[in-house]
Amino acid sequence: MRILIVRLGSLGDVVHAVPLAAAISEHLPDAEITWVVESHHAPLVELVPTVHRIERLKPRAIGGEEGVLAVARRLRRHAFDWAIDAQGLLKSAVLARLSGATRVVGFDRASLREPAAARFYDDRVSPAAGQHVTRLNLSLLQPLGVAASRTSFPIADVVSRPAEEALHAAGGDAALLNPGAAWPNKRWRPERFGALAQLVHERTGLRSIVPWGPDEAPLARAVVEAAGDAAVLAPPTRIGDLVALLRRTRVAISGDTGPLHLAAAVGTPLVGLYGPTDPARNGPWDPDDIVVSRYPKCGCHYDRRCHRAEWCLDDIEVATVVDEVVRRLAARDGDRPSHRDR
Secondary structure: OOOOOOOOOOOOHHHHHHHHHHHHHHOOOOOOOEEEEEEHHHHHOOOOOOOOOOEEEOOOOOOOOOOOHHHHHHHHOOOEEEEEOOOOOOOHHHHHHOOOOOEEEEEOHHHOOHHHHHHOOEEEEEEOOOOOHHHHHHOOOOHHHHOOOOOOOOOOOOOOOHHHHHHHHHOOOOEEOOOOOOOHOOOOOOOHHHHHHHHHHHHHOOEEOOOOOOHHHHHHHHEEEEEEHHHEOOOOOHHHHHHHHHHOOOEEHHHHOHHHHHHHHHHOOEEEOOOOOHHHHHOOOOOOOOEEEEEHOOOOOOOOOOOOOHHHHHOHHHHHHHHHHHHHHHOOOOOOOOEEOO
């Protein structure tokens, strides 16, 4: 059996689709899995050992080797039995249909960000409301006769010189602060991250590492400058470097963005900062991880920009977060239980 997964981006959403590949491999061990993903997220899928083949798609490209026409031509050569659109957009649904798969699976209209995508599916899944996004994704396997009962993230470890350099600069035992996010209103202010780094150092002895991706260098530097000697700037941080860092740091603090979900996937203890998004749907899934959430009071649910003069995340105080970091570290070390949501 040949199965295609279509999940193009973003990084966090690609992380949340990894259990699809894991469940297919577990329940249909003879299946050959291909994943089509945007080129800049492909390094993560490369670390998923249950995926046999990756097709890289350049965003908004029509022609060229990674344009949609060439990708569709290559996909059609594989005679897929199933194509699973875990993206739920018109472009992903069209690509799943262009693959030539015998059956194309996606969500029903009511569950899609772009309801018109449903017309390209042979099988439409109606998931139960209120589930975490990873469980929503796994429900797409129902037409294949797969009832996945567990969520797993087979992501290979990475040897990373930039990660080792950052850990050495931080003293070998560190926290990780991720200030970046694609949505402006998912970002806690850099001066607060800097103050957090100082308090974490005072109360735990841990210095913090601040990673950064494309276009995030000024933001990361602002955090480090505000932190004084309590934080160090990581080298330019690619996906593999981030995986290596997260596997070796004691705790990670982040807004609702890709690095947070990657941290959850590799088992890094977490404190998540949530404003416009619902942690019940998008949050970490380890019951020991802690969420500091302002979602119930937020007036801009799932909008990229806040409608208030001050962001929802501005309501989260540094003192609150450092208390939760200490609590999460205690739970990690087995001293006492943590609280799921604060």
